[in-house]
Amino acid sequence: MWTLTDSPVGQLRIVEHGGAITAIEFEPFRTTGRPLGERSDDHPVLAAAVAQLAAYFARDLKEFDLPLAP
Numbered sequence: 001m002w003t004l005t006d007s008p009v010g011q012l013r014i015v016e017h018g019g020a021i022t023a024i025e026f027e028p029f030r031t032t033g034r035p036l037g038e039r040s041d042d043h044p045v046l047a048a049a050v051a052q053l054a055a056y057f058a059r060d061l062k063e064f065d066l067p068l069a070p
Helices: 046-055
Strands: 003-007 012-017 020-026
Touching: 003 046, 012 046, 020 046
Parallel strands: none
Antiparallel strands: 003 012, 012 020
């Protein structure tokens, strides 16, 4: 699954698989090569990533707490 979020560096695509973040991509996004599945803005891991990135860019967060599987 994946979602999109705005950031000071442009739109980001956050990709989740198996309950962990597998990629955060900058525009322009890849069109082939990585299975993405469906968009899911309310998936708990993706929603947490969006919230933590927003806090980071607002300078309210310095350490992330997300499951990762790069």
